[in-house]
Amino acid sequence: MVVTAATAALIACSSGGGGHATSGAPAPSSRAQQSVEEGKPSEPIGVSAGGVTTRIDVPAESTEEQYAQACVAAKKWIESQGGDPATLVEPMLKELQAGTEPGPATFNSTWAQLSTAQQAAVIIAVRAAAQAGC
Incomplete structure (x- = not known):
């Protein structure tokens, strides 16, 4: 229509x-x-089969300090899990999205408290951490 x-x-x-x-x-x-x-463009939010938001197609929004803090926190989490970092992106995002406690990986807020643009920045930081980008 x-x-x-x-x-x-x-x-x-x-x-x-x-x-x-x-x-x-x-x-x-x-x-x-x-x-x-x-x-026509795809949906702006990508959700995995497991119900995890893995992609948000909006401009990411964070300060340099927030991004660096999120990336380092994600890197530490990934290293603590062991294994292939690329396979740990979705499990980490799942944990962040289900979390009820603020933390450095989510700019000292909970996932639900973040704007869509901030959530996009968190996803980018987690992906960067998995690629040794921080």
């Missing part, structure tokens, strides 16, 4: 119809609708 409305709006604008779609405008083909749907 959104695709149809957007297509109708584009047709109206490009036909010089003053922003109003004409009733004689042909309906877009199913192929045109499909290509518009394929081109």
